[in-house]
Amino acid sequence: MLTASALLSYLALRQFRSELEPELYKKGQILGDSVRRHLEGVLAYGLELDELRDLPEYLDSLVQNDTTILYIALTTPDGRLLQGSQGTPRSAAELTAVPHPHRHSLSIKRDGQILAQLHLVQDSRYADKRMQSIRLDILTVVAIGSLIAYELLLFWTATCFDSPIRCLQAMATAIRDGEYRYRLGSENKGPFRHLAEAIDQRLDRIAIGFAARVPEFQDAATGCRLAAQSLGPLSYHHPIAAIRWPFFMVIFSDALSVSFFPFYVDSLQAPALGISKEILISLPISLFMLVWALALPFAGAWSDRRGRKIAFLVGAGITAVGLLATAAAETLLSLLLWRSLTAVGYAIVFITAQGYITDNTSQENRTRGMAGFVSAFFGGMLCGAAIGSILAERLGYRATFVISALLGFLAALFVLRFLERGRGGSLRRLRWADFRLLWGNTRFMAVALLAAIPSKIALTGFLYYAVLLHLKAIGTEQSDIGRAMVAYGAAIVLLAPLAAGLVDRARQRSGFVVLGGLLASLAMLLPYFDQSLLVAVLGIALLGIGHAVGVPAQLALATEVSRTEVERIGSGTVMGLFRLIERLGNVSGPLLAGTLMAGWGFQGAILGLSGINLLAVILLTLLLSLTASRARGGDPA
Amino acid sequence: MLVATQSRKERAGAVAFRRVGHLAILILAFLLALISYLDYANFEKTYLDLIASRSRVMAEDLAQAVEYGLNLGLRLDQMTQLGKLVVETQAADPDILWVAVADSQDKPLFTAPPEATHSASVRVEALTKSHPELAPGESYFTRVRLTNSFGRDSGSVVIAWSRTAVNTKLGRVAKEMWQQTLAVLGLFAALILLVSFVLARGFDRYEARLHRLLAQPALALDNQDTLESAVASIAGETDRLSQALDARLERPKPVPTGRLPSED
Numbered sequence: 001m002l003t004a005s006a007l008l009s010y011l012a013l014r015q016f017r018s019e020l021e022p023e024l025y026k027k028g029q030i031l032g033d034s035v036r037r038h039l040e041g042v043l044a045y046g047l048e049l050d051e052l053r054d055l056p057e058y059l060d061s062l063v064q065n066d067t068t069i070l071y072i073a074l075t076t077p078d079g080r081l082l083q084g085s086q087g088t089p090r091s092a093a094e095l096t097a098v099p100h101p102h103r104h105s106l107s108i109k110r111d112g113q114i115l116a117q118l119h120l121v122q123d124s125r126y127a128d129k130r131m132q133s134i135r136l137d138i139l140t141v142v143a144i145g146s147l148i149a150y151e152l153l154l155f156w157t158a159t160c161f162d163s164p165i166r167c168l169q170a171m172a173t174a175i176r177d178g179e180y181r182y183r184l185g186s187e188n189k190g191p192f193r194h195l196a197e198a199i200d201q202r203l204d205r206i207a208i209g210f211a212a213r214v215p216e217f218q219d220a221a222t223g224c225r226l227a228a229q230s231l232g233p234l235s236y237h238h239p240i241a242a243i244r245w246p247f248f249m250v251i252f253s254d255a256l257s258v259s260f261f262p263f264y265v266d267s268l269q270a271p272a273l274g275i276s277k278e279i280l281i282s283l284p285i286s287l288f289m290l291v292w293a294l295a296l297p298f299a300g301a302w303s304d305r306r307g308r309k310i311a312f313l314v315g316a317g318i319t320a321v322g323l324l325a326t327a328a329a330e331t332l333l334s335l336l337l338w339r340s341l342t343a344v345g346y347a348i349v350f351i352t353a354q355g356y357i358t359d360n361t362s363q364e365n366r367t368r369g370m371a372g373f374v375s376a377f378f379g380g381m382l383c384g385a386a387i388g389s390i391l392a393e394r395l396g397y398r399a400t401f402v403i404s405a406l407l408g409f410l411a412a413l414f415v416l417r418f419l420e421r422g423r424g425g426s427l428r429r430l431r432w433a434d435f436r437l438l439w440g441n442t443r444f445m446a447v448a449l450l451a452a453i454p455s456k457i458a459l460t461g462f463l464y465y466a467v468l469l470h471l472k473a474i475g476t477e478q479s480d481i482g483r484a485m486v487a488y489g490a491a492i493v494l495l496a497p498l499a500a501g502l503v504d505r506a507r508q509r510s511g512f513v514v515l516g517g518l519l520a521s522l523a524m525l526l527p528y529f530d531q532s533l534l535v536a537v538l539g540i541a542l543l544g545i546g547h548a549v550g551v552p553a554q555l556a557l558a559t560e561v562s563r564t565e566v567e568r569i570g571s572g573t574v575m576g577l578f579r580l581i582e583r584l585g586n587v588s589g590p591l592l593a594g595t596l597m598a599g600w601g602f603q604g605a606i607l608g609l610s611g612i613n614l615l616a617v618i619l620l621t622l623l624l625s626l627t628a629s630r631a632r633g634g635d636p637a
Numbered sequence: 638m639l640v641a642t643q644s645r646k647e648r649a650g651a652v653a654f655r656r657v658g659h660l661a662i663l664i665l666a667f668l669l670a671l672i673s674y675l676d677y678a679n680f681e682k683t684y685l686d687l688i689a690s691r692s693r694v695m696a697e698d699l700a701q702a703v704e705y706g707l708n709l710g711l712r713l714d715q716m717t718q719l720g721k722l723v724v725e726t727q728a729a730d731p732d733i734l735w736v737a738v739a740d741s742q743d744k745p746l747f748t749a750p751p752e753a754t755h756s757a758s759v760r761v762e763a764l765t766k767s768h769p770e771l772a773p774g775e776s777y778f779t780r781v782r783l784t785n786s787f788g789r790d791s792g793s794v795v796i797a798w799s800r801t802a803v804n805t806k807l808g809r810v811a812k813e814m815w816q817q818t819l820a821v822l823g824l825f826a827a828l829i830l831l832v833s834f835v836l837a838r839g840f841d842r843y844e845a846r847l848h849r850l851l852a853q854p855a856l857a858l859d860n861q862d863t864l865e866s867a868v869a870s871i872a873g874e875t876d877r878l879s880q881a882l883d884a885r886l887e888r889p890k891p892v893p894t895g896r897l898p899s900e901d
Contacts, residue, residue: 020680
């Protein structure tokens with residue numbers, strides 16, 4: 001992939017050079033002629049060249065306003081350097097050494113007499129520089145393409161090799177245990193289909209030769225169980241691989257718009273509600289988060305009833321329709337409606353994917369399954385944000401939404417073809433009594449309200465809203481905004497597994513939560529001091545690091561401080577409630593940032609967001625310290 | 638002893654590797670198409686920028702000459718040399734459709750070539766935005782406003798470029814870029830197919846070994862491959878069972894209910 005991309009880029013560069021050189025030459029000629037005429041017009045008044053005091057400034061202004069020119073210089077007819085713009089070499093010999101196509105030399109005359117030679121030197125690397133301007137875009141495309149290829153290959157190896165091999169191993173184990181009633185079947189055995197058929201034939205012959213006389217029996221002498229009728233084909237459905245790719249696609253499709261969504265909202269007709277523009281822009285993001293959070297419990301229950309395949313199909317379909325309608329939205333009100341619809345689909349897909357992994361994993365491999373889920377989620381976010389910004393810059397916002405919708409439909413088709421119609425789960429539903437029970441646990445509520453909510457406020461208020469508007473305001477190109485957002489996802493993907501391992505081993509999990517919170521506060525404060533793109537990227541990356549360190553620790557700490565409740569209502573319910581409370585941060589983040597921006601501008605907003613985060617960290621530390629002895633007393637473990 | 642038989646009409650390994658080969662080609666095609674599109678979009682922008690800036694230099698040059706006359710107190714229709722300048726500007730580039738100098742009422746006073754006067758009078762009036770302007774129709778326009786020494790609007794200089802000429806060139810470049818993309822894709826697709834063919838051959842050999850293991854349970858394993866172990870185990874166990882059952886079938890005992898007395 002890298003070699004092919006490099007080869008294509010090289011060929012494009014060659015063509016770029018060959019096509020642009022003649023145009024560049026014509027441009028140099030026209031410009032040189034214009035300067036010559038201008039100078040001859042002035043000299044016609046009888047002035048001499050060395051009397052033109054503003055000549056260097058005039059030449060400088062020409063060079064500064066035109067990126068194709070390196071410098072413009074004047075020499076005497078005998079070759080001495082007279083005047084030159086910035087960048088002119090010190091000797092005339094160097095100047096005349098520039099090859100012809102890039103140097104335009106014209107004679108400046110008065111009454112037929114040559115007074116000077118004008119040399120306009122063009123940048124011979126102009127085409128290369130223009131190609132370099134998209135080098136980052138191409139690198140991004142290649143990197144994202146590699147990630148997508150990796151996701152697809154993961155799915156392929158899992159279904160073509162891993163699943164059949166597991167089936168063969170399971171068959172070997174069964175046979176060693178004397179269980180001869182299973183068959184492999186040829187379905188879903190990929191390249192091992194013939195081998196599976198051969199093994200089945202072998203087992204059939206034994207069964208036909210002996211066990212067919214009686215429907216089923218156990219032979220004491222051999223310890224084997226045989227039957228004329230087999231127990232059905234053995235199949236191993238790779239739970240993570242099967243759901244990972246379509247889930248990745250849906251997240252990817254929605255994330256295509258993350259880097260430009262506030263600008264898209266800004267481009268629509270907004271009703272005159274007397275609300276500031278900043279708050280209006282934040283509304284669709286907050287509403288999306290709200291509908292998503294509210295829809296999750298219902299979506300989960302429905303997904304349990306209908307089965308994962310149907311639920312995912314419907315969820316991906318609704319998401320795609322929502323994205324398509326978003327592309328066609330003309331007003332803010334219609335956008336709010338379509339984003340709500342998208343959020344419902346997104347919630348169904350999200351909870352169904354999570355449920356599918358829970359259904360198909362045991363306690364032993366659930367953490368690994370969930371790690372795959374998180375990895376697909378952030379992978380999709382990261383790839384979507386980067387590619388979406390490039391597409392939006394060239395195709396426009398609406399076309400990018402249409403592409404998002406197509407990808408959503410593609411994910412639905414994929415599920416239709418590859419996902420097995422599994423049964424729904426039997427997760428315990430949330431009850432009001434569960435919430436009351438946890439409300440009484442000060443330490444749990446402290447973690448939820450003072451760590452989880454501020455983290456989500458930082459994510460949606462700072463990353464998805466304030467920093468995007470800021471980057472646009474300082475003139476950052478759309479594709480660079482998308483790449484800047486990738487810093488967050490990359491930090492999470494790279495550091496979260498490492499941090500999670502450390503958190504699992506650590507005894508003081510609260511330390512990670514506090515450290516994560518402090519890093520997030522610092523991250524949001526960075527652009528306050530320096531409003532450049534680089535510092536904004538540093539801030540985004542640092543926020544990613546803070547969340548990679550703090551967020552896994554929040555979950556572990558929340559479970560740790562609610563052991564009694566976990567024993568009573570189960571860890572799933574406790575985590576479900578924790579997630580629900582946490583989403584309040586998702587909802588309030590953009591609104592809070594919008595309100596702060598409307599009142600105090602970007603700097604005021606990030607100062608406010610950082611301050612809220614810092615205050616929450618201080619309060620959390622105090623609360624955890626004050627309640628630590630009580631917790632130790634109450635829980636001898 | 639049972640001997641495994643199989644139909645070798647269709648090699649499952651080859652099919653699987655061919656599929657992944659196709660998948661890789663599909664991803665590569667998408668990637669190369671996107672890169673090619675980015676390259677082309679960048680070229681188009683650079684090319685149009687170059688034309689626009691060249692056109693602007695020409696228009697400003699002409700405007701400067703006109704403003705020189707205006708500053709001397711001449712009216713546009715009194716500048717008899719202007720017609721010659723307009724003709725020279727139009728002749729400077731074959732892609733220029735026409736050049737016009739219009740008065741403050743957007744009425745073209747000097748147009749080159751003369752047959753473009755009607756077109757210029759319609760277009761100049763329609764142009765309301767600043768240059769360089771991408772207006773609908775068959776031309777790209779560059780317009781520079783003329784001001785006299787009192788800063789009053791005195792008319793404009795308009796240069797119309799042939800959109801057809803520009804698009805022809807852009808179309809040719811796009812075609813060549815797509816050809817390059819297809820060539821690179823073809824080359825790497827062939828490589829991918831070759832690699833998937835070699836891998837499929839390797840897999841087929843491995844699969845044949847697994848079939849041999851199944852057919853000859855006594856075959857020694859020379860490595861610790863878990864799949865080979867599983868197949869060898871299946872082969873060995875089924876072979877032993879088959880022999881044991883064969884022996885029992887030769888001396889059958891009545892098993893009326895399918896349950897042996899020892900199970901009670």
